[in-house]
Amino acid sequence: MRATFEATPNIAVVKYWGKRDEKLILPTEGSLSFTMDETLKTRTTVVYSKKFKADSFWLNGQKIDLSDKETAERLQLLDVIRRKAGIQDKAHIASLNCFPTAAGFASSAAGLAALSCAASMAAGLKLNPRETSMLARLGSGSACRSVLGGFVEWKKGVKADGSDSFAEQVAPATHWPxxxxxxxxxxxxxxxxxxxxxxxxxxxxxxxxxxxxxxxxxxxxxxxxxxxxxxxxxxxxxxxxxxxxxxxxxxxxxxxxxxxxxxxxxxxxxxxxxxxxxxxxxxxxxxxxxxxxxxxxxxxxxxxxxxxxxxxxxxxxxxxVGNGPKRLETGHLLDESGNVIPHAFNQSKGIVFT
Amino acid sequence: MRATFEATPNIAVVKYWGKRDEKLILPTEGSLSFTMDETLKTRTTVVYSKKFKADSFWLNGQKIDLSDKETAERLQLLDVIRRKAGIQDKAHIASLNCFPTAAGFASSAAGLAALSCAASMAAGLKLNPRETSMLARLGSGSACRSVLGGFVEWKKGVKADGSDSFAEQVAPATHWPxxxxxxxxxxxxxxxxxxxxxxxxxxxxxxxxxxxxxxxxxxxxxxxxxxxxxxxxxxxxxxxxxxxxxxxxxxxxxxxxxxxxxxxxxxxxxxxxxxxxxxxxxxxxxxxxxxxxxxxxxxxxxxxxxxxxxxxxxxxxxxxVGNGPKRLETGHLLDESGNVIPHAFNQSKGIVFT
Known part of the structure; x- marks a missing residue:
């Protein structure tokens, strides 16, 4: 019940600016982006346990208040995952922006893409990129594009339930290296x-x-x-x-x-x-x-x-241009019991993990 | 054959940005503005004479090169006036921006409105504001609105010859003083x-x-x-x-x-x-x-x-908000023979004429 992923930001060339559904984060139109390589990346570990009394979230080593409305909205994908997986366990989540500088490129896209991958995997779900992108979309619209590498389209979709609004790779990173x-x-x-x-x-x-x-x-x-x-x-x-x-x-x-x-x-x-x-x-x-x-x-x-x-x-x-999220077998930010591994966060922002 | 007018800028609240006819300066849509009071004004004197070999123009005391394409286009209204008046005399024009500061609010609108009034009057034409505004429009589109005081509409018009694209007063300055x-x-x-x-x-x-x-x-x-x-x-x-x-x-x-x-x-x-x-x-x-x-x-x-x-x-x-252009009987910038009156230009920009 533990999984760790790294994901990277994407920079749109046709932008997402406007929703047709505020709750499901469905866009008024499609968008296009390149997913970036690992120059900027976010690592996220998720652990579920029946022992946890509540969901908890550490960002760059700091515990985040989940009573904040916008943060809670961004994490609605956890409930969707639990429903799909048939579990009720609460989650511990730790996330770290591994950026070479402190320039402030905190990317909700990279963070939500990594979270979608890690949270679904830790819950035992085996999702395809399309399904994972729809989870990421619930956290932050443009994050759905970071679930895939290369040149990516977020399909607008027309259905009210959002089931046809997902990301799709138009060309892999190798197409135009x-x-x-x-x-x-x-x-x-x-x-x-x-x-x-x-x-x-x-x-x-x-x-x-x-x-x-x-x-x-x-x-x-x-x-x-x-x-x-x-x-x-x-x-x-x-x-x-x-x-x-x-x-x-x-x-x-x-x-x-x-x-x-x-x-x-x-x-x-x-x-x-x-x-x-x-x-x-x-x-x-x-x-x-x-x-x-x-x-x-x-x-x-x-x-x-x-x-x-x-x-x-x-x-x-x-x-x-990068290849999209990848699963890590080492370098977890939480131990198997869901406790923060302090030395994982002690690394400065200037150091990219290996 | 001499006339002097003062006119003031107008500041649009529905803007003019786009022509449907480049030559006749016909706009893609109508616009609305208030004509300003005499805090900022431009004074212009026009004299016609058979003795002049060419049109000449002095702006703030400096002779302007009329071979410049954009300047020549702005002065096309002189030919229209001569055609209407049945004269072929060349014109001497002198114009002075009477601004309380050197802040650079040179206003082509005030200048072209004053010129349209002075040039048509000096040519012996007795035009109504609608006709004068159409002349000003040929010099600088938005100038047509400065031919009237108060709150002014520039009607888009639909005719190809521009005869229905003119300024009209919506309300006088006294309406909302x-x-x-x-x-x-x-x-x-x-x-x-x-x-x-x-x-x-x-x-x-x-x-x-x-x-x-x-x-x-x-x-x-x-x-x-x-x-x-x-x-x-x-x-x-x-x-x-x-x-x-x-x-x-x-x-x-x-x-x-x-x-x-x-x-x-x-x-x-x-x-x-x-x-x-x-x-x-x-x-x-x-x-x-x-x-x-x-x-x-x-x-x-x-x-x-x-x-x-x-x-x-x-x-x-x-x-x-001001009342639009007014004719002056004194304070001409050119004498009756069309010679520049030097002391008229010796006044600093900081002094508004009386």
Whole structure:
């Protein structure tokens, strides 16, 4: 009844921004992303036991208060797993973000993907990626894409019960191994609006949102085609336009949601200049000001240098495309009785486990 | 054959962003604005003479090169006036921005409105405001609204020749005399994309633009209703949402158009906080980062103070609503022979003429 998994973030090129079902986390449209390699990863161990009086959760060694409403919602997948497995045991969960820096890339996607894998495995369920992705989706929509490696689509689905809204691999990491994502961390002092609250506001108030929804199916088709053809020029332009399209409907939300800052804009301008003779780099921004610049292996160094020269960019990091979650046989964060293994958490954030 | 007019800028609450005819400057949709009072104004003198070999233009005392394509396009209204008046005389034009500070609020709207009035009058034409507004429109679309005072609508029109695309007063300045516009000038280092080029790109590339066009007719109806009812709460919310809607389609343009900067965002956040107990102030941003915050007389001082406390706001200025262009019998910038009157230009920008 113990399992440990590692999972990695995914960075969308067609973004998820809006739900058609708040409880089941069903999206208004499909989305597409690359799952990142292990440059950034989250490790999670789950143990079930009849002895536990309640579910408990340790994140980076700190016990987390599960009475918080949003945290409780994110863990609803535990009840689904117990129902499927026919057990009532409570769970101990320990999770550790193994990031090379303290840059704050805490990724709910990586965390929820690792949790879905570990919690279902520890409960004795043998799920396929589609089923696991639906569990992850219940914790954090975009997490469902991190259950698979390579280039991944989250299918919108049409059913009310969510049974056709899952992630599917479009192409494995080996299809386009040259793809890199250069992350540019920028100074940001502004308070962040949570994605969950923000996208709800957008769906409710943006005058432009329906036009975005009308645009996305064709974009998803074109983006998949570009990736399958390894056509970076098309992929890059579509990626940048899609990022701005999402931030446009965020701005058009009432009250407005403003994630991009002047440093983000500087990155956009610098990338556009870098691309003067053809698109070789493509920015995309999630619900925050940090830039993710997709490029290819032979340009990654030049892109990183270009980004490092922008005032306000405090740190850069180059990721490749990864293979999705993997099960670990050693390096558990909890012992078999569900007790935290202290030395597992004593490692600094700067050290990636082996 | 000499006439001098003063005109003032207008600040739109439903914005003009997109042409259906590039040459005749016909908009894709209607727009609405208040014409400002004489806090900011432009004075223009026009003289025609058979003795002049060419049209000449002095702006703030400097002779302007009329071979520049964009300047030439802006002055196409002179040929229209000559055709209407049956004259072929060349014109001398002198224009002076009478702004209390050097803050850079050079307003093509005020300039082109004053020019349309002065140039048609000097040519012996007796035009009504509708006809004058159509002349101003040929110079700079939004200038057509500055030909009238108070709350003004630029009618989209449907005819190919532009004869039904003109400005019309919705309510005079006396209807809602309490309205104020507090201008917040912010630090801006970025190079500005010209409105003319920018809106053309938006029409050509934004996926969201059609949704904006679908939204505007209802918005224009609701905005007029709110102003006629002097309902600031509704007026303010619609104004802020419309500003963001326009900047959203700018962001959704390819390549993206980014006028708002971090200081603009700070103003937006500060105004939203100021409005915590009800909307008493409403920001709107034109094609640049400076904020125009509409409010009412009894709140203007508090709004100005609030804006002055925002880091990055370098200057504020309070304007009321004005009555539109007026003809001057003294204070000409050119003598009757069309020679520049030097002392008229010797006055500093800090001095408003009497």
């Amino acid at each position: 040259e793809i890199r994502n250069v992350i540019a961390v920028v100074d940001a002092t502004k308070k962040k609006v949570s994605s969950r609250a923000g996208m709800k506001q957008t769906v409710a108030t943006s005058q432009l949102y329906k036009a975005r929804l009308a645009y996305l199916p064709g974009l998803i088709h074109d983006m998949k085609k570009a990736v399958l053809a390894k056509d970076f020029e098309t992929f890059g332009e579509l990626t940048m336009r899609e990022s701005s399209n999402m931030h446009a409907v965020m701005l058009d939300t009432w009250p407005p949601i403003l994630y991009l800052n002047d440093h983000s804009k500087d990155v956009m301008h610098a990338v556009n200049e870098f691309n003067a003779n053809g698109i070789q780099a493509a920015y995309t921004f999630d619900a925050g000001p940090n830039a993710h610049v997709y490029t290819t292996k032979n340009q990654a160094g030049a892109v990183q240098k270009m980004l490092e020269e922008i005032p306000g960019v405090t740190e850069t990091l180059v990721c490749g | 309490e309205i104020r516009n507090v201008i917040a000038v912010v630090d801006a280092t970025k190079k500005k994309v010209s409105s003319r080029a920018g809106m053309k790109q938006t029409v050509a590339t934004s996926q969201l633009y059609k949704a904006r066009l679908a939204y505007l007719p209802g918005l224009i109806h609701d905005m007029k209703k709110a102003v006629l009812a002097k309902d600031f709460e509704t007026f303010g919310e619609l104004t802020m949402r419309e500003s963001s809607n326009m900047h959203a389609v700018m962001l959704d343009t390819w390549p993206p158009i980014l006028y708002l900067n971090d200081h603009s965002k700070d103003v937006m956040h500060a105004v939203n906080e100021f409005n915590a107990n009800g909307i008493q102030a409403a920001y709107t941003f034109d094609a640049g980062p400076n904020a125009h915050v509409y409010t009412t007389k009894n709140q203007a001082g508090a709004v100005q103070k609030m804006l002055e406390e925002i880091p990055g706001v370098t200057e504020t200025l309070v304007c009321g």
